[in-house]
Amino acid sequence: MSESAIIDVHGLHKTYGRTHALDGLDLSVAPGEVHGFLGPNGAGKSTTIRVLLGLTRADSGEVTVLDGDPWHDAVELHRRLAYVPAGVTLWPGLTGGQCIDVLGRAHGGLDDARRADLVERFDLDTRKRTRDYSTGNRQKVSLISALAADVDLLLLDEPTSGLDPLMEQVFQEVVRERVADGTTVLLSSHILGEVEALADRVSIIRAGRTVTTGTLADLRRSTSSRVHTITDSSPGLAGVDGVTALDTGSVDGRIETRCHVEGAAVSEVVGLIHAAGVHTLTITPPSLDDLFLEQYREGPSLRDGRGATSSGSEQDSRGATSSGSEQDGRGATSAGSDEVRR
């Protein structure tokens, strides 16, 4: 993979004073893929992208972008990539159209037909000055100038902040078209739905480190699905390996069971439920939100190198109704970031 990778990063470190912005980060992006780059605010996403652009020099670690060293070969590499930064302030006195052209000029100019098409699809009034734009419209300007460029790599740092759901759809369509043309995309985001819709693989980072990386299918396999069932008798799931957050009750004389089940235990659990006389059965596969929150809940054990799904999920056993576990998730995330601060 490293041989042909578009972006290849190993053991990246960057310190600002006493803050470790990057603490041994790894990242590998293959040609033609959309790579989701996930992490909460302050995890090091923007710093990583600035290292990839040669704007910031890493203290240590290896970085290769498009087979070059971004710090030394910045100018040559930049001919082949386009960047959408998070929350840029455009030139307030220029119109949106002028900004698109000014930003697009150094990618060898923009493809005019593509520019016109994007302006129309993103529904942008290019005659307004950017100081009169809403946040969403300002974001469209950066997006159009990057997406209309003919490049091999797109580095998108929270590209859709401020866009409405309709425009979010347009963004996803356009990214898919670019990928179909052979462009590689690094998509940094904390809008999980967007990453889920676009990304082939994701890397989740925390406190400047990669916590997990892989395809969404891989990640799902190692994460629990949620099971809700009503059966005639008790299915006896307690003690089954891979079953966590078990909660039983009764509804109209039948047994109601909720639990989390790891991928490997699903068939055994379904067998037990079937034997107990199924009335209703719902199995919900983990969403990216679940994956994300689970990673953040599990920080310490992952650092030890163990897959610590069970120890992490035990925290959930207090109340595993779906709303309950969402709350737990949030609690766990903030606990995670406390630790980041430490």
Next chain:
Amino acid sequence: MSALSTTGIGTSLRVQWRTGRKVVLAWVLGLFAVVVLTTSSITSLYDTPDKLRSYAETTTNPGMRVLNGVVAGTDTLGGAMVNELGFVVAFAVPLLAIALTLRGTRREEEAGRLELLLASRVGRQAPLLAAVALALAALVGLGLLTTLAFVGVGAEPSGSIVYGAAVASLGATFVGVSAIAAQAFGHTRSAWAASLGVAALAYLVRGAGAVDETWLLWASPLGWYDKVAAFGEPRALPFALSIGAALALLGLALRLSATRDVGGSLLAPRVGPHRASAGLRSPFGLALREHRTVTLGWAVLAAVLMGTYGSLMQTVIDAIEGNPDLAAWLAGGEAGIVAPMAAMFVLLLALLVGGYVLQALGSLRREEISGRLELQLSEARSRAAWLTPHLAVIALGTLLVGAAGGVALAVSTAAALGDSSWIPTLLLASAQYLPVMLLLAGISLALFGWWPRAQAAVWVVFAVAAVIGYMGPGLDLPTWLIEWAPFGLVGDVPAEDLDATGALVAGAGGVVLAGLGLLGFTRRDIPHR
């Protein structure tokens, strides 16, 4: 039309006072300090009726009246002080009114904070009324302090009271003007520009009317301020006009605010072209565009100020010669007065150009903070290739601002003194300060390259150098300090010859520092933390 909603004006007032009290106090006390300085210096300079009479004669000069207005009773102590304050009051009081009114209205609205406040139990017109009340209170405070300062040095009390009231009501009219601008324009910038435009127009109309006291005086709020004639025969009609205009404008502003949306404006924002021109797409063209407004602003300021100073040269000489004490103090005759004064004006021009250089270079850091630098460097262009066009434009801008001020000073001085030999002398002297500009630019760039967060510290260097250069001789500072502070390096041109060694030190130092800055800029993180 919806009714006015003024619930929660107390809350609004408290919020605006808490967030703006430092600004309000800085304006009022800062202007009060200028008033006190003027009153005390006038009192000590013109301490006999004879001296006051000779002062009064200089004020009949039409050129002086264009600047200071038609001031009544300049043969009294109070009148002389009003005349001396004429220029400052004509600009600073409207500026105070505009700044404080827009602060609490359009600025809050543009930032979205007003929306937040209005979402609570605060009526839609309450913030406007609160901002107006605060600005008016500041003006009344300034008026009272002015009266006290005048009475304190022995000016006639009733005239002093009338004058304080005239200052406050002049400001009130501009509170009204900017309250309307806050309704009409969506951006604080535009509202400021429109209000300033009205203030400048009022000044020009008053000046045109003052030359030979025509009816035009009655067409300007500053004319009303003159017509009050605090130390002549005070009139009530100008007061009625000022206060009436203020009330009418405020009433209109309230009605306008009730007809528009929160966050909206009466005038739709202007639109521009769909596409960038070829010029704008080139790095040089973009840099030109970014520095254009600031450069032109400084060039106009330099030309107006230097033209004014130059044309006053003869008047000042007359005033000094008419005052035996001063003339004796400045022994050496007319030539002995003119050369040091010309040197002082050239130094003032150098300070202006230096201010431009530092402001223009400071915009590089703003480009970095806004994220635009990052975005431009993600294009196929090196850091040096981004910086070079900016430096080229700023260098051209420096020459433009310097030339605008230098030519205005040279031509107006030559015209005032009737001696065209001043033109080459003053142009050369203005150009001889260029090595100092290079030194200031070098300090700013070195900081930008290595320690960008501290780039603004160059203003401290500038301020210290300006004080040493401008006030050093008067404060009796050691000669070596005056000669080695940046503005002294080239010598007191044109009164003295150019100090070639000093100029070389300044120029070479500037180039070395700029080179270091460039080196640092190509090696550091962007954005720098």
